[in-house]
Amino acid sequence: MTTFEALLALQERDLALDRLRHRRGSLPERGALIGAESCAAEFRSTLAALRAERDQVARDEQRLSDEVGALAEQAAAAERRLYSGEIASPRELQALQADVEQLRRRQRSFEDQQLSAMERREPIEERLAAAEAQLAAAEADAEAARGALSSAEAAIDAEAATETSARDEVSGGIEGDLLEDYEQRRIKANGVGAARLVGNTCQGCHLSIPATEVDRIRKSAGSTVAYCDNCGCILVP
16 A cells, blocks of 8 residues: 555544544434433422422421410410409409400411411422422433433444554554644644545545646656645545
């Protein structure tokens, strides 16, 4: 294999590696994983909001429960005093009776509010349980997608390792300066550093070059390095 033919073989290996990198970056399994993780993130956000709502209701319940307890104690203390026989004044007894009734009314009011809070909490707990189940399913989907992506990437990485080994073998037989020239042109020409000249067409960019230039390249018979006037890649006649 001539040096220039080796360049074309190297180009094929590099294009194969480019295709593998593109395949790896655009695996459908990657999209499935992104979708599953996005879904799980939405459920986590929903759960956080529901938990905050539930906790607020729980705090309201506790506050109301404390109010009920305090009022019950106050009313009980007032009732004990009312029936203790310590108070002889009818007016004072009447006032104390009114205080007991007011305390009991307030107690019942807070008990009603406490019951309302408990009723608000129940559907929140149900929604929380449903969201937790949905999150678990989404996380399971994400884990499955992660495993599928890892397997797909591993298969491509194995192919890439084989191609890289073959590329190294080919590049080892190419002179350093020419190899560096090829690498630089490959970067500038979107991955094509060397191409076959077929007729008067560069197979790298598929554009025609002047006939006089084609004649010069063919007459040199590969003894000198020729370049495409359009894309700049090394031309191999």
